[in-house]
Amino acid sequence: MKEHIVKILTDAVTKLQSDGDLPGDITPTVMVERTRDRAHGDFASNLAMTLAKAARCKPRDLAEKIIAALNTDGGIVKVEIAGPGFINFYLGSDAWHNVVGDILEQGDNYGRSEAGAGQRVQVEFVSANPTGPLHVGHGRGAAYGAAVASLLAAVGCTVHREYYVNDAGRQMDILAASVYLRYLELCGDTVIFPANGYQGDYVWDIGATLHRESGDMLRHPVSEVFAGVPDDEPAGGDKEAHIDGLIERISTLLGTNNYRRVFDAGLDAILGNIRQDLKEFGVTYDEWFSERSLSDTNAVTDCIKRLQDSGHIYEQDGALWFRSTDYGDEKDRVIVRDNGQTTYFASDIAYHANKLERGYDRVIDIWGADHHGYVPRVKAALQALGDDPDRLDVLLVQFAVLYRGGEKVQMSTRSGEFVTLRELRNEVGNDAARFFYVMRKCEQHMDFDLDLAKSQSNDNPVYYIQYAHARVCSVFRQLAEKKIEWDKDCGLKALGTLAESHEDELLVNLSRYPEVLESAAFNHEPHALTHYLRELANDFHTYYNAHTFITDDATLRNARLCLIEATRQVIANGLQLLGVHAPDTM
RNA sequence: GCGCCCGUAGCUCAGCUGGAUAGAGUACCGGCUUCCGAAGCCGGGUGUCACAGGUUCGAAUCCUGUCGGGCGCGCCA
Numbered sequence A: 001m002k003e004h005i006v007k008i009l010t011d012a013v014t015k016l017q018s019d020g021d022l023p024g025d026i027t028p029t030v031m032v033e034r035t036r037d038r039a040h041g042d043f044a045s046n047l048a049m050t051l052a053k054a055a056r057c058k059p060r061d062l063a064e065k066i067i068a069a070l071n072t073d074g075g076i077v078k079v080e081i082a083g084p085g086f087i088n089f090y091l092g093s094d095a096w097h098n099v100v101g102d103i104l105e106q107g108d109n110y111g112r113s114e115a116g117a118g119q120r121v122q123v124e125f126v127s128a129n130p131t132g133p134l135h136v137g138h139g140r141g142a143a144y145g146a147a148v149a150s151l152l153a154a155v156g157c158t159v160h161r162e163y164y165v166n167d168a169g170r171q172m173d174i175l176a177a178s179v180y181l182r183y184l185e186l187c188g189d190t191v192i193f194p195a196n197g198y199q200g201d202y203v204w205d206i207g208a209t210l211h212r213e214s215g216d217m218l219r220h221p222v223s224e225v226f227a228g229v230p231d232d233e234p235a236g237g238d239k240e241a242h243i244d245g246l247i248e249r250i251s252t253l254l255g256t257n258n259y260r261r262v263f264d265a266g267l268d269a270i271l272g273n274i275r276q277d278l279k280e281f282g283v284t285y286d287e288w289f290s291e292r293s294l295s296d297t298n299a300v301t302d303c304i305k306r307l308q309d310s311g312h313i314y315e316q317d318g319a320l321w322f323r324s325t326d327y328g329d330e331k332d333r334v335i336v337r338d339n340g341q342t343t344y345f346a347s348d349i350a351y352h353a354n355k356l357e358r359g360y361d362r363v364i365d366i367w368g369a370d371h372h373g374y375v376p377r378v379k380a381a382l383q384a385l386g387d388d389p390d391r392l393d394v395l396l397v398q399f400a401v402l403y404r405g406g407e408k409v410q411m412s413t414r415s416g417e418f419v420t421l422r423e424l425r426n427e428v429g430n431d432a433a434r435f436f437y438v439m440r441k442c443e444q445h446m447d448f449d450l451d452l453a454k455s456q457s458n459d460n461p462v463y464y465i466q467y468a469h470a471r472v473c474s475v476f477r478q479l480a481e482k483k484i485e486w487d488k489d490c491g492l493k494a495l496g497t498l499a500e501s502h503e504d505e506l507l508v509n510l511s512r513y514p515e516v517l518e519s520a521a522f523n524h525e526p527h528a529l530t531h532y533l534r535e536l537a538n539d540f541h542t543y544y545n546a547h548t549f550i551t552d553d554a555t556l557r558n559a560r561l562c563l564i565e566a567t568r569q570v571i572a573n574g575l576q577l578l579g580v581h582a583p584d585t586m
Numbered sequence B: 001g002c003g004c005c006c007g008u009a010g011c012u013c014a015g016c017u018g019g020a021u022a023g024a025g026u027a028c029c030g031g032c033u034u035c036c037g038a039a040g041c042c043g044g045g046u047g048u049c050a051c052a053g054g055u056u057c058g059a060a061u062c063c064u065g066u067c068g069g070g071c072g073c074g075c076c077a
Helices: A002-018 A047-055 A059-068 A094-109 A136-154 A170-186 A201-214 A239-280 A291-296 A299-309 A344-357 A369-384 A421-428 A430-437 A450-454 A461-481 A488-493 A501-522 A526-546 A554-578
Strands: A032-034 A043-045 A076-082 A086-091 A120-124 A158-165 A287-290 A313-316 A319-322 A333-336 A362-368 A392-397 A400-404 A446-449
Touching: A002 A032, A002 A043, A002 A047, A002 A059, A047 A059, A047 A086, A059 A076, A059 A086, A094 A488, A094 A501, A094 A554, A120 A136, A136 A158, A136 A362, A136 A392, A136 A400, A136 A421, A136 A430, A136 A501, A136 A526, A136 A554, A170 A201, A170 A239, A201 A239, A239 A421, A287 A291, A291 A299, A291 A344, A299 A313, A299 A319, A299 A333, A299 A344, A319 A369, A333 A344, A344 A362, A344 A369, A344 A392, A362 A369, A369 A392, A400 A450, A421 A430, A421 A450, A430 A446, A430 A450, A430 A461, A446 A450, A461 A526, A461 A554, A488 A554, A501 A526, A501 A554, A526 A554
Parallel strands: A120 A158, A120 A362, A158 A287, A362 A392, A400 A446
Antiparallel strands: A032 A043, A043 A086, A076 A086, A313 A319, A319 A333
């Protein structure tokens, strides 16, 4: 419908140009929008106002000329000029009826489109270090990333969902050391746990599994483990030096194979836990990309060499620096430390170069907002490598702060007293968590009200929408109980009997759904869908209270049943994209 | 100090890439069930769109500055 109006307006301008009423050298962008207020018709265009200057006449006069040149057919019953020069289009109510047939025919596919067909998009999200369970901050990235990916797929993009597994690097070594020390304690030794170690209970669990499977086989005297290790911070030393020293001692004592065994015990347990957690949360991936695989294939050293050969690397203080300031970063960055180890950034350059090499049209990274300072250096590196940094979109997700009983819930990763995603899911349920996480646009700080999310009341938007769905199902159950058949074809032919204002409202909003999807997908804004669904549910509940669907008038009844079934279908489709269930009963 | 994000009703937030009288939910008050689920519906009122300039037919929306809040500025990941 919208496209149709754009077309006839474009034709009208062309006609005016050939008649000499408009300068021929302008190519207007014709914009048609849904009106906010239906008193202004169904669609409106600001065309006359944008062209007024070029045409050298008043917007309203120009609007009149445009309307005179307009070929109105196909459902448009009235066109009028309003306000400063808007052209408003009024559609006959029967113009909206087709949407019901479309929805019932297309079912689960209604709203999907080919707008993004041919575009290959990669969405990388969560990618939390496998050093501990996912916490509520990761949950937002998970729900948001999954929704963005689903939306893009719904508009025809070929979407690749990926999790980047940081299975290499110092953080993982710290985890391995933490696991080993807990293991020693379970062997009966007394150790002073490092301030910088991972303190969570899950580390005990991993140590226990290791102890159960290996017995004392990996045990070394505590005195040897701590021999020559610099003092920890509580003892007046440096906690970083302390933990690095411990890692060094432990890997030496254990040897390559046994160290790898401890390391992998931690990695496998935690990554397995993360995968399970996400799966239960309804978040799935096409690929779990291993950071370690980059070093195994020399991708990191190759990248460094490419940068060196192209003159973007220099040496200073024993380290290798990437001159990212050449591309707008605020300072240069180290990629190889003076101890010879490559930095995390070096892996990330290789990883992003790898992504672009894979040929995606767009690469989307979803990061926590605390990593925002990282964006310029990654883009700089891609540019230095001769890639197009604009193919990479980094979406920054702001923090979610939990509230319980009006009080902020405190979180701290290292001390182990964080709130995990699993705890959140257990408390409020997957549906509420998925929905609440995407209710706000990603750059908005989020207050996550736990009490609201788990309340089974009308305050809770998830329940409100799900209830609308269940209510439609309930109507059809009632129908079956009364042994009445729903004659769909009869109903579709009788849609003209739907003349109530509530029905009109519902029809218009149902027809908006594809537009909402497209805009939400390309703008990466799943919150637009949550708002839309709430409005649609509201339209339905209002309609439900105002009119009876199961009436004696069979023609009217069948038509109304078509309408509410279409509503149910759209709610189900929308919730499905958000990863929220559409229940038949509640 | 520099950089990114945010500032709209008492509270939580929309505002469709510059449009018409700035909207929802919640809270508060009152009403609606012999009938399809009251987890619902209807009615009742609130705004210096943080502030000051600028751009134009037109600004909550775009630009600049100021103020306030969050986050980030490692040879950590």
